[in-house]
Amino acid sequence: MSSDHPTVRHPSAGPDRRLLGGLFAALLMACVALLGTGAPARADSAGPGPTATTIAEALATSPVYVDPSFAAAVTASQQRELADQIAATGLPIKVVLVPLKKGDAFGGSAKGLAAVLQERLGQPQLILLTNDEYVSWLKGTEWPNDTHQTRDSAMAVGMLKELKDAGLAARVGRAIELIKTGQGTAVYKAEAARVDREYSARPKAKDQAADSSSGGQGTLLAVAAALVLAVGGAAFLVLRRRSPRHTAFTFPDAVFAADQAADEAGLRRQAAAEVLALGEAVDGADGATTPGLGRALDAYDAAGRVLDAARGIPDLAGVLALAAEGRSALAAEPRLPLCFFDPRHGAAVRRTTWRPLGRRERVDVAVCEDCAQALRARRAPQVLAVRDQGRTIPYFEMPADRSLWAATGYGSLLSGPDDTLAARVGTGEFSRARQQSEDRGAAKD
Numbered sequence: 001m002s003s004d005h006p007t008v009r010h011p012s013a014g015p016d017r018r019l020l021g022g023l024f025a026a027l028l029m030a031c032v033a034l035l036g037t038g039a040p041a042r043a044d045s046a047g048p049g050p051t052a053t054t055i056a057e058a059l060a061t062s063p064v065y066v067d068p069s070f071a072a073a074v075t076a077s078q079q080r081e082l083a084d085q086i087a088a089t090g091l092p093i094k095v096v097l098v099p100l101k102k103g104d105a106f107g108g109s110a111k112g113l114a115a116v117l118q119e120r121l122g123q124p125q126l127i128l129l130t131n132d133e134y135v136s137w138l139k140g141t142e143w144p145n146d147t148h149q150t151r152d153s154a155m156a157v158g159m160l161k162e163l164k165d166a167g168l169a170a171r172v173g174r175a176i177e178l179i180k181t182g183q184g185t186a187v188y189k190a191e192a193a194r195v196d197r198e199y200s201a202r203p204k205a206k207d208q209a210a211d212s213s214s215g216g217q218g219t220l221l222a223v224a225a226a227l228v229l230a231v232g233g234a235a236f237l238v239l240r241r242r243s244p245r246h247t248a249f250t251f252p253d254a255v256f257a258a259d260q261a262a263d264e265a266g267l268r269r270q271a272a273a274e275v276l277a278l279g280e281a282v283d284g285a286d287g288a289t290t291p292g293l294g295r296a297l298d299a300y301d302a303a304g305r306v307l308d309a310a311r312g313i314p315d316l317a318g319v320l321a322l323a324a325e326g327r328s329a330l331a332a333e334p335r336l337p338l339c340f341f342d343p344r345h346g347a348a349v350r351r352t353t354w355r356p357l358g359r360r361e362r363v364d365v366a367v368c369e370d371c372a373q374a375l376r377a378r379r380a381p382q383v384l385a386v387r388d389q390g391r392t393i394p395y396f397e398m399p400a401d402r403s404l405w406a407a408t409g410y411g412s413l414l415s416g417p418d419d420t421l422a423a424r425v426g427t428g429e430f431s432r433a434r435q436q437s438e439d440r441g442a443a444k445d
Contacts, residue, residue, distance in 0.1 A: 049104045052120045059094055059121065063087075067098040070168070078169040085173060089180040091148065093127040095172055100131070110139040118143055129154060129175055131168070138175055140184075153184030159191035159265075192269075267316045267344065268307075274323035275303045285330055292329030295420065299326030302425035309431075314386050314395055314405055317343040318430075321410040322421050337411030340365035342384040348412075365412040388437075402437040404430045 050067055058065045063086045066074045074082075074097060086093045096117060106112040110132045118126055118141070126143045127150050140154030156178060157163055157171045166174075178184040278300050287293050303322035310316050320343045328335035339345035340354075348366030352375060355362040371381035383394045386403075400407035404424060408414055411421055424430065 049101070050098055051105050052116045055096055055098070055117060056120045059096070063093060064095045065097070066095075069099055070097050073097075073168045074172070075169070082169065082172055082176070085176050089176065091127055091179065092123060092125050093129065093176060093179065094121070095129045095176075097131050097168065097172075114139065114141040127179060129172060138171060140175065140179070148179045149182060149184035150179055151184075152188040153178035156184055156188035156191055159188070159194075264313055264316070267313060268310070271303075271307055271310070271316045271319035271323075274320055275300070275307055278303065278323045278326045281327065281330055290330055292331075295329035295422065296326040298420070298422040298426060299323070299329060302422040302430075306425060306430060309434075311434075312386075314384065314403070317384060317410065318405050318421070320344070321405075322425070325411060325421050336366045337414075338366075339368035339371055340409045340412040341367065341371050341381050343410045344384070345370060345382070351412075363409075363413070365409060398437075400433075402433050404433045407433070 055065050062079070062083050064079045064082045066079055082095060086095070094117075096113065098113070100106060100110065100113065101108050106116055110130050113130050114128050117128060124144065127148060128141045129150075130139050130141075131137070132139050137158040138154040140150035140152075142148060142150035153175050157174045160174070163171055163174060175184075178187060278296070282293070282296050282300050285293050285296065290296075299322050303319050303326065306315055306322060307319045310319060317338075321338050324335070324338050324343075324347065328337075336348040336351065339348050345368040347368065349369045350372055351364055351366050352372060353362040354365050354367075354375065367375065367381075374381040383396075385392050386395045386398060388398055395403065396406050396409060398406040404421075407429075408421060408424065414420065
């Protein structure tokens with residue numbers, strides 16, 4: 001999901017009304033398609049949400065609790081069908097589907113929800129299925145141990161091709177079936193292997209939206225997100241110590257969340273594989289003939305540290321950028337970093353100057369072939385988007401003190417040969433930036 005904006009007009013600069021109307025119409029259709037799948041949007045204005053007591057009392061009469069805000073996704077009749085399916089298993093399965101956000105009774109996390117409910121219900125044996133923070137994926141937890149492969153059963157349904165366009169009720173039903181048959185782990189491993197094969201077969205620089213049309217998750221959602229970015233996205237590039245200006249529009253939560261949930265699992269596997277490959281390359285390098293071996297070792301160490309601490313797609317993209325930096329250090333000739341607009345696009349093929357609309361200064365950035373072509377054609381390339389303070393923005397609009405990736409453009413904005421991503425991770429900039437971001441979020445809450 002991405003965008004550079006050479007052709008985007010900020011509302012204050014006199015937008016083309018017909019263009020904006022067309023883009024918003026496309027967004028509306030995409031969002032309607034989303035609702036048709038039964039995936040509910042998170043209602044940030046819906047108040048603090050249900051309490052553990054409310055849910056526990058409801059579960060005393062039915063094994064399925066669905067928050068009213070999810071009523072369109074899992075109807076009353078579907079709830080009854082799920083309850084009957086659970087009764088037929090003879091297992092202590094409970095299903096709880098509620099919106100999660102910071103400040104609620106569960107700390108905004110599926111893990112917190114499961115822990116609080118298990119304590120409140122007081123059942124020594126319990127199988128709990130909940131939605132995750134992004135709604136579209138399920139979380140499975142079982143006490144006292146995972147005898148029925150509950151965790152893998154819940155994860156598997158998010159990867160099954162036949163459930164790609166299914167609603168939440170169908171996913172829950174399939175998870176219950178896997179728990180009953182004890183096939184959750186086998187199905188999860190098979191689907192994970194399939195996803196890995198398909199991911200490895202994709203051209204490195206192929207853009208995510210085009211790739212999703214050949215079978216990837218959330219095609220319409222990715223297109224909708226890209227359209228919103230094109231309308232109101234990265235109008236202002238924020239670099240080193242500059243505060244971001246707000247973009248004109250924000251994403252629907254469900255659009256961003258669906259893209260995030262679909263991409264993160266595969267990206268984490270890719271990042272781990274890249275770190276492993278860099279380690280093997282470092283081990284096989286001859287120090288006498290590889291002057292950059294020390295820098296490669298630093299990049300390998302930094303990539304591993306960021307991977308261990310990664311909390312989402314932006315950090316995982318940073319792992320890819322660090323691994324690329326390490327491979328460049330081992331190469332006979334210097335290489336460009338990964339694409340500035342989105343490291344998931346792959347290696348950059350050239351550097352170009354880019355001026356965000358609304359700003360005077362130009363910035364020298366490394367771009368992949370697809371983004372270079374988009375810029376030449378005055379089209380909007382895809383850009384990596386992040387969630388910040390309740391809005392979705394291009395990653396480089398984050399304040400530099402709260403994002404190492406915004407400060408460096410994933411390597412594009414570094415000042416010289418001694419200024420590397422690995423060096424910045426090594427001096428604690430990654431950790432400090434994340435702490436700043438967390439402190440800011442806690443202060444706002």
